[in-house]
Amino acid sequence: MMHVLYWSGRAGSLAPLCLLIECGVPHETVQVDTSRHAHKTADYLRDVHPLGTVPALRLPDGQVILESGAMVLHLAELAPSLAPAAGSADRAMFLNWVAYGAGSLYPAYQRVYHTDHIVPDEAARPAAREAAVVALDRCWDVVEAALEAGRPGLFGDRPGAADVYLAMLALWHPAPERLAAACPKVRAMKDAVWALPSMRQALAVHGLETA
CATH class of the missing domain: 1.20.1050.10 (Glutathione S-transferase Yfyf (Class Pi); Chain A, domain 2)
Known part of the structure; x- marks a missing residue:
């Protein structure tokens, strides 16, 4: 498995995506259409973010980081030059x-x-x-x-x-x-x-x- 970033425009996902690219780790991106309330669907609330917000970062082991600041700290651990x-x-x-x-x-x-x-x-x-x-x-x-x-x-x-x-x-x-x-x-x-x-x-x- 790889990192999966659930993102939408101006929702705190820009920095995590930049750092995923900077780290060079395998990752996928999933755009969440907040204009159509995709972040409030039962599937998203159950499987991704229980509060229905964006971004969220699924780790290779399946766990999900819910806060962008925590994503930044996690990704900095993967590339020592970043911190x-x-x-x-x-x-x-x-x-x-x-x-x-x-x-x-x-x-x-x-x-x-x-x-x-x-x-x-x-x-x-x-x-x-x-x-x-x-x-x-x-x-x-x-x-x-x-x-x-x-x-x-x-x-x-x-x-x-x-x-x-x-x-x-x-x-x-x-x-x-x-x-x-x-x-x-x-x-x-x-x-x-x-x-x-x-x-x-x-x-x-x-x-x-x-x-």
Whole structure:
């Protein structure tokens, strides 16, 4: 068996697909048509993801990883060049930044794009969304402060797994021009990730010429 990635556009599957390609491991992709609620069918809920979300990554032994951040950590184990060595100080920070993407940035985007799920009062939603964008920008300021000018990512001279994950999350910002102006080092990291041949292939699969 091989890895199987269940994916849909802009659903957190871009980074795992890039890393699957970068690792060179045998894999298949299964597009999930969320516009037709394919992620909510009984088969998908039973066999793939019990919460009916995308992406999901089936391992060669049949087990399924349900969270994109966990997929990034798993795939980094398959290609040592994608992450700092285990036991090193940089390894600890690598784990930190993947967890930061999953635990701080991801929820911040949920509050921006799904304000209606959080704020029952329709009249209060515009102000709540504006506050959510401000909070999202503060999250990106933390990443900007951690990056070094002239360096393509958080670790080493080539973008690694954490950079790929954060670059995907940067793609979702509701005001990309403002993010680029406020966080030029984040933009430089994102550009370096986009230049990876593996990311170019992943973008093509997702129907994105550029990002």
